[in-house]
Amino acid sequence: MNHIVCIAYVPDTETKIRIAAGGVSIDEADVKWIVSPYDEYALEGALQMKEAKGGTVTALTFGPARADTGLRECLARGADDAIRIASEGLGEVDSLGVARLLAGAIKALPHDVVWMGNKGVGTDAQVLVPMLAELLDLPHVNLVTKLEWKDGAVLAYREIEGAREIVEMPLPGVIGATKGLNEPRYASLKGIMAAKKKAIAVKTPADAGVDPVTVAGEAAHVRWTKLELPPARQAVKLVPGDDPAKAATELLRLLRDEAKVL
């Protein structure tokens, strides 16, 4: 089977986010970039499947040159090939634009399973999985925590409110992985050395069959108009505990009158 894993190279979840001048993007200075943790579950799922049944794993991303480091990490973990659709010069592209670019690239590749994380960290839009499936005219199953493979199909387990849902999806199809699906492996040193020798194929939007003016800038359906940091947390209010009865009364008063949670 041929697996395509779409990865996003995103700010580390521990990054202290600052808003850039202009107020519509984050300041990228000093940001540490990582492969999105949800995409790591997707990659691990594909690698395990390849190890069990053979086939190839291709890591695919849409992003700037720095994302090559993320693709190299995927190669070091065991992906066979890596493709980057270059985002340089495009400006802001919304989720649908990204889905169109990824779909365009995937159509040109043999694919039995297309994998991605159920969301990227950072923007958390959670729309790429269905969008991509729709554009590829494939079924999809999202928020998958367990998989069982059958002939030409897959049983996907999803945790839903108060229950577990089991969905059978014929292949080819798109799988949205989430936490719980597996424990992503570390790369190996051997993998790192081997990845060094592999080339990352860099493609243009045109290579993916997409005219940049139809996805970027004014063509984007969703645009960021303003970014704001959450309000700074207020200092902790300590209720003196010398007299427990008094402290309890005071705590209740604060919860009712000030915090207004009672």
Add this chain to the structure above:
Amino acid sequence: MSFSGVDFLGIEDMLSEDERAVRDLVRAFVDEDVLPIIEECAYEGRFPVELVPKMAAMNLFGSTISEYGLPGLNSVAYGLMAQELERGDSGLRSFVSVQSSLVMYPIYTYGSKEQKDRWIPALARGESIGCFGLTEPDFGSNPAGMRTVAKRDGNDWILNGAKSWITNGSIADVALVWAKVGDVNGPVRGFLVERGMKGFTAPEHRMKMSLRASVTSQLVFEDVRVPAASVLPGVEGLKGPLSCLTQARYGISWGGLGSAMATYTCALDYAKSRKQFKDRPIASHQLVQAKFAFMITEITKGQLLALRLGRMRDAGTMKPEHVSMVKRNNVWVARECAKLAREILGANGIVGEYPVFRHLANIESVFTYEGTHDIHTLVLGQAVTGIPSYNPPME
């Protein structure tokens, strides 16, 4: 919280992409798998054996070897790996140093094809653990005086004597034991002694206050019969063990920086949030800042030394006295940083909620093993004056 490195002078720019990738991989492993458990391991006096399969899967054992499907790292990548491991714990780095530089390296360099085929893959996969027995109860800095002796008996050797302070001793499947052949005046040879051989025991050293997350044992040999095929054929004389120590010391040169980075960053974070006097962070006080100025300067100097040494090692120009300089300096840096960090943490500097005291205690072992600080001083003294002030065993 993941570690973001200590790099005052932009040394990052002097590293290749794969060197950084190796470092980042080991860094993530230390942050995610080592730091959450290591304080507890040290407190209990337990080596975290459960990490061995993971380290093996990442190829951390024998990583500079390129045969046997091993990654063939260059020296700087290997050094950065040691740095990150020791940022976790000196005991963990010791384990990897012993397995790689003191067991796999000599088997790979001096072993027969059969010895290599048998041990290198098993040690790389972590299915076998190795140890290196050179030090004896009466001979530490001067291993030339060793009294462990192997006498020929038909096709076998009969081994008698004792080794002490042996890292991994009682968890090892194979011990590379250095012994004199014939009698105490004979040449030194390396013997691969296996766990379970009759007459071979490995009692642990008790009440260790340093390197507690590492196993340290004696090795006792009472008429242990070792087949002739277990002798390393490729080397005779002290050159054998000393060449291994040069490799291991090279790794320690970087390891010391990892320990220093751990204590420095911990103290820096602490000092920025701890407030004393007029609600000011202690980081704002001049005396505290002086400590940080010292630490960051020494760490940075140490990084440059280690990096230069690594490039020389790959170019084939590194000599044992070069390694002596950097092992001596960088372990000293770690020791000073641990001390200063502990001061900055005040009372919190003595508890296991912070990594500082563990590093402070650990570094005392590192200061002493692989050639004590003072012995390396003498090596350097001899290197520059041409006059040996003692009777050093030379590689």
